[in-house]
Amino acid sequence: MQRSLANVFNLGVKELRSLWRDRLLLLFVIWAFSGALYTAAKGAPDRLHRAPMAVVDEDQSTLSQRIVNAFYPPTFMKPSPIGLPDMDPGMDAGRYTFVMDIPPDFQRDVLAGKSPSIQLNVDATQMSQAFLGSGYIQSIALGEIAEFVQRERSVSTPALDLAMRMRFNPALDNTWFMGVMELINNVTMLSIILTGAALIREREHGTIEHLLVLPLKPVEIMLAKVWAMGAVVLLATGLAVHFVLRGALAMPVTGSIGLFMAGCALHLFATTSMGIYLGTVARSMPQLGLLMILVLLPLEMLSGGMTPSESMPEVVRFIMLGAPTTHFVSFAQAILYRGADLSIVWPQFAAIALIGAVFFTGSLRRFRAAVGRMQS
Template structure:
């Protein structure tokens, strides 16, 4: 009982030290407010508010229908420009897309001559340009086919395909990106806070003061783990409530409490990883490099950026030892699909097992490093 009390008070001491570290406090606030907000809304993987212009030399009912087929929020209100002025507008950066319809376009369509439409794209906006080209092609093709069917130029398709997107019917990228951004910040910050606390004790020489007390290396490591995990868990809960649900309007399909339980398990694993990396590093600079080499690949392979199923078979097997993969899978199942404990318990067990292994290894290395210093 006395040992638990020592771990508890040592953890409170860690929280007080964190409160006095204004740089870490600023990083904590930034990571759970503006950072996920900017990542969710600022990096779009779909066309949004793209500027578009039409150079209509045909001025027919079909060409006017084509120009009226582009709507917000994907595109800005369409602007008519003078034929032949497209390159000038692109050079000036006024429009991202310019559609040029040649004279006699509708007449050629009715005569089945397969006329061409020119689309000019400012490809300096690479992602928007590539996705927008597909958007424009689909919209123009759909409108031309609708016109051709109405004019009895082609027969209607024998099969009408109806596509329904499960769990995200509007295909809202903000909803998905917001949760992925929050998970990424949890991973980064937890590892950094715990590891930096260990390095700070060593660089300031206070680790010897702690070891002079009736404390074992296990007590010191566990105190830092629970203190930093508690701080990040509270920050994550506030971010989920006020940033994700409040500012971004993200709805949680499943249990918020279950999501936080999974987050707590993941924090246990991430803080143990922070202790492990801090034990390997001899300075803050080395620790920062280790974080980049370890945490960044963990985030990239977690399934948030690209599905795990899209990775090579051998890499999919390797990601089973990454706690970020199991946390990402459990979080997405809870938040987007409304999954319960009966679905996510294997991921929870994986995180608990990996966290226990990391903690055991970290304490063994920490004891060895303390013995070498003494």
């Protein structure tokens, strides 16, 4: 047993040295847990910010100017006054996302009790801005028209006073959510890539044959890759939580960082085993990249991070119970956002441990079969 542990440790150190010499892959790891994490969190289109807008004011009335002046930064850029012939060319050139056309005699028709229409042209290629902005513009314009007709800015008192309390994210800051989800995605992606690439790199360089002539067992070779690549990703995760999530993004982590890191280690046990399995299937790095597309997209999109699991079909929810990312997302949100302890997240921990054991056993059988073919 002592000799086997020494073999696993020494082989793991060899993997770390090999990764250190692969500067491009090492740079990719650093970027994934720093710049990529920050830009993904800050670049999330959760709200409008300086949306370009133009107005064709054919009425030139007090009401029309009041509507135009209601749009201002930072939600919208100051509306550009344009003529009717400039509307279509401006949208074709992509200079405006929204163009509002206020028809002639608009104020007179409003005061006469008629129902005039304002035309709003939306560049729907900007999907997130188009969806959010059209609702914002309608609400703002209707509010200004109602206040103009009433001649005062009155606030109606509802029959029921609904007191809303935003728990765990009072400011509704979407960067907190996107930062954690991007961290989870990068942990999954890097752990699979590093272990799969390590196996393929040894096959391409011919060093796997050197290992097979040594008194080493396949399980020792596999465990060395699991702990070495898992340790790299775990270290990067800890630094990302401290410097990016809590530092750059100012996200208050209410739960135990140690408990989160322990769950992350269990998740890495499962995903690194998946990486070795993919490394035995793929014959080259390009093939591994293609397999990663087939594996990562379902893991990221159907794990409950991008869309709630409750919104998915029942069969998809049942299938994704066998994916470690589903349980990783669940306990990461519970610990980091809601301050959950082990008594709450232990079912997710147990599920990931079971999934990891199944993946490790399957990968070990596949790896032994591949080793047997090489030796024969």
